[in-house]
Amino acid sequence: MPDFTREQEHGGRVAGVDEVGRGPLAGPVVAAAVVFAAGVPDDLAAIIDDSKKLKPRLREQIAARLPTVPGVEIGVGAASTLEIDDINIHHAAHLAMQRAVGRLPRLPDHVLVDGNKAPDFGCSTQTLVGGDHLSLSIAAASIIAKVVRDRIMARLDARWPAYGWEKNAGYGTAVHRQALTTVGVTPHHRRTFGTVRRQLELLQKEGRA
Template identity: 45%
Template sequence: MKKQSIAEIKQLLHGDNLTSEEWEMLVQDDRKGVQTLLKSYQRKQAREKQLIEQFESMQQYERKAYSNGAKWIAGVDEVGRGPLAGPVVAAAVILPEDFRLIGLNDSKKLKESVREEYSTYIKEHAVSYHISFIDNQVIDAMNIYEATKKAMYEALAGLTPSPEHVLVDAVHLPGLNHSQEAIIKGDASSISIAAASILAKVARDQFMKELHTKYPTYHFDKNMGYGTKAHLDGLNQSGVTPYHRASFAPIKTLLKE
């Protein structure tokens, strides 16, 4: 039988539906280009298997809640506790029981383009989601921890239907009318929390990018309000904006000068 060209083999591997006979023929093909393709294919298969196993592991809290009789399970997470400027943002999301998004993970572990793609997918397939922004003035008035909880409460309150069980990233929320679990590193352990972290991160990043067009000196489109050198240089050059957190150092010091 005539050997397939490298281009034909590449297309065959891309189709991801090799028969055992085809695989054996490729394994026995001693061309360097073929063996390179096979190694790349095996790495890809191993990576996909790892992502599938990771996704299934991240369903553990949801599966437990379903088995306990809950139908609507919400994940909630926040972003933006540490920046010197901008809001703290929380998102809450209820995913359908058959939701599947292989590669879903803590938003910080994903590339920006992947986060944006996943955010769109989550919004399109969620039962419900809500995103809450708490601005810097409220943060200054009530402290960042209380502002973070306020954002989470508001995000949960915006869900329809109302959740029956809530999975929260590391924070306990007193007074909820439904059961809850505070999960350490929940954005890497629960698909619902991971989905919420992505929605919150993408929404806040977009806000900061828009703020950059008004205040380009601070490079908010790159640092998202965190205290990078470029941001601190902007503060020294242009002073404090209405979006900076007056209760945070070094903003507090600059306002006293």
């Protein structure tokens, strides 16, 4: 389980940053930044974990509680499918992270980032591979980002129901890939991603794109 050790080692206002949505074929990449300026309540620390390990209901419960924690600060940022196609998913994820930190009330003293690379936040930064397993701030950020992105995909699903986005969050499941073949490519698909790009090329050959 993640803990608060690294935040306490740095001192000051430490933000944990994580992103969600690098792999899907559709939708934005979303990042969150979380600062526990007054620490983490014990009962909350006991249930915060990597968002991928938590059931949807628990993620929603944690995400709803986090803004009520004394001293907590939350920033959320995203990069659109157009930006992903324009600057690639790696740089788009970093852009979403920068936007998330930029939406905190003020610049933190230090940023902990999940992964092995980080963008420039204008303050000292440390990358942590598997950070959502190590840092409560990063794990909390992963939960916020996941909940926000899942809600976005659920709203898009209401308009584009054939792709199953409410359930697959834009990942390339069998249902999603089949819909690409039968229904086609939407404005929310990442056109530079191989599966989508190949489908576009096929449609162009058939004169349907």
